[in-house]
Structures are given as structure tokens and as C-alpha cells.
Amino acid sequence: MNIQKVGFIGLGMMGAPMCARIAGAGHTLYVADADPARVEEICGKLSAAPLTEAAAKDLDVLTTMLPNSSIVESVLLDEGWADRLTPGALVIDMSSSEPVRSRELAETLAGRGLHYLDAPVSGGVKRAENGTLAILVGGEQAEMDAARPLLETMGQSILFIGPAGSGHAAKALNNLVSACGLMITVEALHVAKRFGIAEDVMTDVLNASSGRSNTSENKVKQFMLSGTFGSGFSLKLMDKDLSIAGKLAESVGYTLSFGAYGIDTWHRVAEGVSPTTDHTEMYRLLSEDAQ
Template sequence: MRIGFVGLGKMGRPMAQRLVEAGYDLVVADSAPGATEGFTAADGFEDVDLLILMLPNSAVVEKVLDDLVPALRAGTLVADMSSSEPLRTRALAVRLAERGLRFVDAPVSGGVRGAVAGTLAVMTGGAEADLAAIRPVLDVLGRTVLHVGPVGSGHAAKALNNLVSAATLAVTVEALRVGAAFGIAPETMNAVLNSSSGRSNTSENKVAQFMLDGSFASGFALQLMAKDVRIAIDLARALEQRTELGDRAEEQWTRIAAEVTPQTDHTRMYELLGGPR
């Protein structure tokens, strides 16, 4: 299988590197200067069997495909591993099918460390036959590969997962801040959470590792988390589903995302939340 891989950012580059190390023949592309350095140069995507996209959002995915689709041969499988919008993903799949192209969505969770280690969680949406065809590729990238439904389901599941993650992170930070104001050291309060029913991925894998040590280096940007939260809430509204807590989380993350840089790590919410009323 020859693979085209577009998007060599913080997540895409280690994912592409793992595929090279697994023996796959890769054609890579990225708009950033020097991003493709270290990979074998190639002329184009005309003879790829699988095209993987690891891009910032649906708009960029659609723009890239507008440029690449004319070069792809009929039957090529396109896998969008970006954090895209589920309803736009479904519409995109229809347009690609009209051009004779197959499509699956396969977004990931697990951060840069997971991309480097090949321990990502991959949430897939699409036809079972198409997903079976690329399962060996996904197994190189992730420890868990879940087929969650038809096209668009992977992107929906990813956004909803990050809605839960963002809301949990925020309320954990608030609990740590209130505890500190009362005189409970954050380290102690986090130990309470981890030994009790308040335990979460945030308390186990982010507080001590990236917040309390001041490194804020999880590798996942705050603005990207805010984007995923907005995708989840937009989906809920399109489906006419109430999301009272989700709406509050979306308001909070969107407001703070507008005040930081694209490089700001999402764990810096520990500094950006809390304080006196």
C-alpha cells in the first residue's frame, strides 16, 4: 500500500514517521516551509492507495481535497484523521463518492505523546470494508481502534469526547483553586481526587505532569480544544439536543481561547481559571 500523508504538524509528523518505520511507502505534503524535511520526496499523489489528512479543520481539509482530488485515481481511499465537523464530513463523503473515491473519518485522541508512541485512540466512521482495508495502518498509529458508526461518526465521537475532557479539566482546576484558597495544597487536593470519585484523565495525567510543575507542555493547544468543544455544541444544536453544561463549557473555552496565542497549551487553563470573584 502506498500512502499519501498531508499535514506534518505536531501530531501528523510523528504519525507519518511511525508509518515509514513500519515499512510503508509514503508521499508527504505540508504547506509549512521545511515541514517535509526528513521524508522521501515524491512527485505527487496520482498512484497512492490511501490518502491520510491530518489538518486543522474541515475548511482546510476541503481546500486540500479541492486541489488533490483531480489527481487521485478512482477507488482511492481518503481518510480524514483531522478533528473535522461531522455534518461537513458527511457532505464531503458524498461529493467524493461522486468522483469515485472512498472515504472514512478516523480522528485520534492521545496527544503528541500518543502519536510518538503509537498509542492513540482512533475513532472511525465509514463502511466496514473500507475500515478493514486500512486497519493495519491504523494499528501502527493507535493502541485502540474503535468503529463507532457510519461516515462522520468518528468526528462526532472525537468532538464529544473533547467536550467531556474540556469540561472535566475546567471543573478540576476550579476544585484545585477553591481548595487552595481554603488551605488545601493543590497536590493534596489532586491526591484526594485520584483516590476518590472525582478521579479523571485530567487529575491522573495532567495536573501533576503539566500544571503543578508549570511546564504546560501536553502538546495540545488550548485553541484546538476550544474548536473541538464548539464542534460538539454545534452538532448538538443541529440535532436539537439540550446541552446546559456543554453550553457553559463552550462559552468558557471560546472566551479564553480568544485571549491566548495558538501556541498556548490547553493545560495552561490552570493559570487562566480561578482567582477571586
């Protein structure tokens, strides 16, 4: 498959810079979003055109970057975008969707003569902008190989995980580890502060020692201690991913222990914040003073 014409549905904080990478690589790009003004804005900035029914028939790939499985299924099946594609076209869901539902969607699309990959991303807005995302791919190896040049416009690490749904499963589990690691890092900082160790010093200790993590290296000083809380990934979106991880564990008959506590804690905190609250605000929200 020679991928030239690409459709992209979902122009949010991640979708827009990902589209910029695709257009910048020379692909013919058609975009769609629930907000028509957003489509107009992106088309004005990039070499892109609105996605129409006529354009869909000629697409090599239709990509979705949407909030959840229900919206992905609604767009592809209920709104009919899958039916507008020509058999043989490839659908790539780069959303953070539910693995079991992704596997079912792959079967549904196969019945319509369409190929499917789930390819969620990790790395945040900045890495979307510079094309260095990690992309976790589930599906058939042949489709993965065909899509690799397109995926490499957006990501630096393209990892083939396994059958359909595996990418979404890996993304949820990665975020479970990330979220629980963030919480324990924050708690260690608060204990250190109460004992009289400056939090920036404790962060240096972690980064020079075995407690080092993505949180300690890339989030604590940059977004937590600075008070900017501007990583670009919301607390509620992380909560959604943790729900997916919890359901995944249940579906395979594994009982989480530490993970279950982390998920429950994140749920509790998420209930009291706005949709725009950055996930690094856990530093503030988990402090004993804030509870």
C-alpha cells in the same frame, strides 16, 4: 485492499510523528505540507518522498491531518488532490473536522469513485510518537477493515463508530467531556488551596476517589502544578473542538446546558491567549487571581 503506498498531507505536531510510525512500518510514504521546508525536513528524517501529482495516481490511501474542515476540503477539492487519485483509492481524514461536512465530503468523494473514512485521533503528541493513539473511525465497515493495518501503525485503540462523520462527532464530544472535566478539576483545586488543602494532596484525593479523571491523573501534577504547561495540545485547538461539539448538538436539536456553559467559558478564555498557549494553562487562567 492491500495498502502499501500512502500519501500524508499535514506535517504538524501530530502529523509528523504519525508519519514516522507509517514509514517505520514499511509503507511507501509520500508527504505534503503548506510549508515546503517542513516537507524537506520530514523527508530528511524518514524514509519518505514529497507527494507529487504522479505519485498521487499510485496511492492506495491519501491521509489528511489538517486544522479544520475548510482546509481539508480546499486541499482535496480546490487544490485537486482528490482528482489526482485513481478511483478505488481511500481518503482518510484524521483531522478534527465538522461531522456534517465530513458526511457531505464522503458523498462528494464517492461521486468521484473514491472511498472515505473519517478517523480523528485522541491522545496527544506522546501517544502519536509511541503509536498508542485512540483512533475513532467513521465510514463503511469494509473500508475500516481494509485500513485497520495502517491505522494500527499509529494507534492502539481502533474504534469503529458508525457511518461517515461519526468519528469526527465522537472526537468532538469526547473533547467536550475532557474540557469540562478539566475546568471543574481546576476549580476544585483552587477552592482546596484557599481552604488550606495543598493542591498536590487534593489531586491525590481525586485520583484515589470518584473524582478521578484523565486530567487529575495525567495533567495536574505533570503540567499544571509543575508550571510547565507542556501537554502539546493548544487551548485554541480545544476551543475549536468545542465549537464543533456545540454545532453538532444544534444540528441534532439537542440543547446543551452544562456543556453550553463550558463551551462559553472556554471561548471567553481562548479569546485572550496566543495560538501556542497549552490547554493545561486553564489552571492558571481560571484562577480567581488571574481574572
